[in-house]
Amino acid sequence: xxxxxxxxxxxxxxxxxxxxxxxxxxxxxxxxxxxxxxxxxxxxxxxxxxxxxxxxxxxxxxxxxxxxxxxxxxxxxxxxxxxxxxxxxxxxxxxxxxxxxxxxxxxxxxxxxxxxxxxxxxxxxxxxxxxxxxxxxxxxxxxxxxxxxxxxxxxxxxxxxxxxxxxxxxxxxxxxxxxxxxxxxxxxxxxxxxxxxxxxxxxxxxxxxxxxxxxxxxxxxxxxxxxxxxxxxxxxxxxxxxxxxxxxxxxxxxxxxxxxxxxx
Amino acid sequence: xxxxxxxxxxxxxxxxxxxxxxxxxxxxxxxxxxxxxxxxxxxxxxxxxxxxxxxxxxxxxxxxxxxxxxxxxxxxxxxxxxxxxxxxxxxxxxxxxxxxxxxxxxxxxxxxxxxxxxxxxxxxxxxxxxxxxxxxxxxxxxxxxxxxxxxxxxxxxxxxxxxxxxxxxxxxxxxxxxxxxxxxxxxxxxxxxxxxxxxxxxxxxxxxxxxxxxxxxxxxxxxxxxxxxxxxxxxxxxxxxxxxxxxxxxxxxxxxxxxxxxxxxxxxxxxxxxxxxxxxxxxxxxxxxxxxxxxxxxxxxxxxxxxxxxx
Numbered sequence: 001x002x003x004x005x006x007x008x009x010x011x012x013x014x015x016x017x018x019x020x021x022x023x024x025x026x027x028x029x030x031x032x033x034x035x036x037x038x039x040x041x042x043x044x045x046x047x048x049x050x051x052x053x054x055x056x057x058x059x060x061x062x063x064x065x066x067x068x069x070x071x072x073x074x075x076x077x078x079x080x081x082x083x084x085x086x087x088x089x090x091x092x093x094x095x096x097x098x099x100x101x102x103x104x105x106x107x108x109x110x111x112x113x114x115x116x117x118x119x120x121x122x123x124x125x126x127x128x129x130x131x132x133x134x135x136x137x138x139x140x141x142x143x144x145x146x147x148x149x150x151x152x153x154x155x156x157x158x159x160x161x162x163x164x165x166x167x168x169x170x171x172x173x174x175x176x177x178x179x180x181x182x183x184x185x186x187x188x189x190x191x192x193x194x195x196x197x198x199x200x201x202x203x204x205x206x207x208x209x210x211x212x213x214x215x216x217x218x219x220x221x222x223x224x225x226x227x228x229x230x231x232x233x234x235x236x237x238x239x240x241x242x243x244x245x246x247x248x249x250x251x252x253x254x255x256x257x258x259x260x261x262x263x264x
Numbered sequence: 265x266x267x268x269x270x271x272x273x274x275x276x277x278x279x280x281x282x283x284x285x286x287x288x289x290x291x292x293x294x295x296x297x298x299x300x301x302x303x304x305x306x307x308x309x310x311x312x313x314x315x316x317x318x319x320x321x322x323x324x325x326x327x328x329x330x331x332x333x334x335x336x337x338x339x340x341x342x343x344x345x346x347x348x349x350x351x352x353x354x355x356x357x358x359x360x361x362x363x364x365x366x367x368x369x370x371x372x373x374x375x376x377x378x379x380x381x382x383x384x385x386x387x388x389x390x391x392x393x394x395x396x397x398x399x400x401x402x403x404x405x406x407x408x409x410x411x412x413x414x415x416x417x418x419x420x421x422x423x424x425x426x427x428x429x430x431x432x433x434x435x436x437x438x439x440x441x442x443x444x445x446x447x448x449x450x451x452x453x454x455x456x457x458x459x460x461x462x463x464x465x466x467x468x469x470x471x472x473x474x475x476x477x478x479x480x481x482x483x484x485x486x487x488x489x490x491x492x493x494x495x496x497x498x499x500x501x502x503x504x505x506x507x508x509x510x511x512x513x514x515x516x517x518x519x520x521x522x523x524x525x526x527x528x529x530x531x532x533x534x535x536x537x538x539x540x541x542x543x544x545x546x547x548x549x550x551x552x553x554x555x556x557x558x559x560x561x562x563x564x565x566x567x568x569x570x571x572x573x574x575x
Binding site: 033035036037038040041042044048049051052056109118120123124127128129133196197200202203204 | 310311325326327328330332334335353354355356357358359361362365369373374384387451452453454455456457552573574575
């Protein structure tokens with residue numbers, strides 16, 4: 001059991017303080033306008049930074065427009081790209097059509113700025129070890145997943161559907177179709193690509209947890225994105241943002257989402 | 265930037281002038297002072313922020329923070345160096361070194377205690393424990409720092425449980441400081457497999473008996489909470505701003521999670537006086553500082569400011 005008054009513990013925990021220089025009389029040494037690096041720390045960090053740089057500075061692909069998450073109310077083109085890559089990769093892995101993919105905007109930690117992308121950019125944007133999971137949902141459940149994402153954040157990045165919210169914040173009407181404009185049959189069972197994080201209950205899209213026949217691919221989202229960049233570069237193509245238009249939400253609806261007043 | 269330069273050059277002088285510069289010596293000293301230096305949400309920012317990061321471009325960096333901490337320790341009396349969690353995740357350093365480097369550098373810098381944030385569970389409990397072990401095994405003159413939390417039930421994760429303490433008491437001339445920590449709910453933030461064996465309990469209810477024990481049994485002069493709840497959740501969940509009103513007797517809340525940039529601590533009234541609630545952004549851009557002067561078990565003066573870690 002922990003004993004905070006233990007002499008040994010106190011001695012151990014105050015070692016660094018005991019070693020500090022005596023303060024002497026009241027005296028304040030001004031800090032400079034800049035702070036130099038601590039040599040002892042740089043000695044540790046420099047070789048590790050070089051190691052990081054060697055692998056993470058490797059060039060990947062040109063992204064002349066970059067891929068941006070968009071500010072509040074704007075569409076998340078970076079997220080759309082990630083969801084597209086997830087859906088395509090999932091189809092390749094299960095060998096069958098995957099109608100829908102969804103990830104979470106909160107998991108995309110930075111924009112991909114215009115220019116030559118490096119390995120480090122993908123790591124910084126997708127630092128998590130989240131893995132691709134394929135599950136089965138009904139069309140009705142897909143609709144509910146999209147609704148939950150809209151209510152929570154104005155729509156989580158997805159691939160395969162188009163959503164529009166009409167009406168007023170008090171009486172919203174959601175129009176949801178597959179990406180080609182065809183109707184979603186509520187009773188139809190479809191395959192859905194998502195992450196183990198969302199499937200496990202992360203980020204509050206509860207209907208995703210209902211996913212049946214989960215297939216855990218063991219492939220991280222980051223690796224899929226790195227592979228996609230490498231494939232584009234090999235084909236001498238650029239990484240370009242997907243088209244707008246997956247979520248159409250008028251301003252009053254966006255304001256109601258912001259104020260947590262929208263119910264779908 | 266001008267303001268930052270001003271704070272960096274004059275901050276310590278201005279703050280230090282508000283409280284006695286030296287604690288009274290000797291075991292019977294009835295008064296003293298303590299400075300809390302603190303970080304939150306450092307997110308594996310080993311190097312300073314590069315260009316293209318707006319107002320925080322060029323700021324931060326562990327090596328510079330180490331210099332600043334060393335300089336302040338040379339100037340000041342008793343100092344505690346503390347962290348409010350989310351040390352992990354955010355740069356390739358975490359992907360490569362899995363948090364071991366972050367914790368080892370914190371030990372080298374002389375951190376006294378930290379708490380756990382949601383991202384510290386990103387690679388699961390096993391990897392978190394491995395990072396803690398790597399820090400403990402580092403050959404260094406500084407002792408390993410403590411991990412504090414009182415609202416995680418870790419019975420199902422014994423390797424973590426034995427490394428987490430509900431509270432810690434540190435004695436300085438004329439000041440006895442009690443420290444504890446609280447974490448944010450896992451739901452929606454940490455995948456269930458990554459906090460296997462650990463359950464979350466209400467932070468307010470978990471804190472009440474700890475603060476009571478620190479005050480009444482341990483007889484501390486100052487109670488400090490390392491919190492990873494977030495600054496202000498507008499009533500949607502427990503947070504730092506509402507904590508003092510729910511749990512009386514806390515003098516300082518060192519916060520994290522919401523990445524809130526405060527220039528000075530927010531003074532929150534509570535049943536037994538007031539609580540200084542502070543948080544200094546994220547990524548090691550700032551080092552927080554709070555100074556407390558204590559006499560006969562009462563806080564007589566308290567102040568604080570964020571100190572930018574400048575290039």
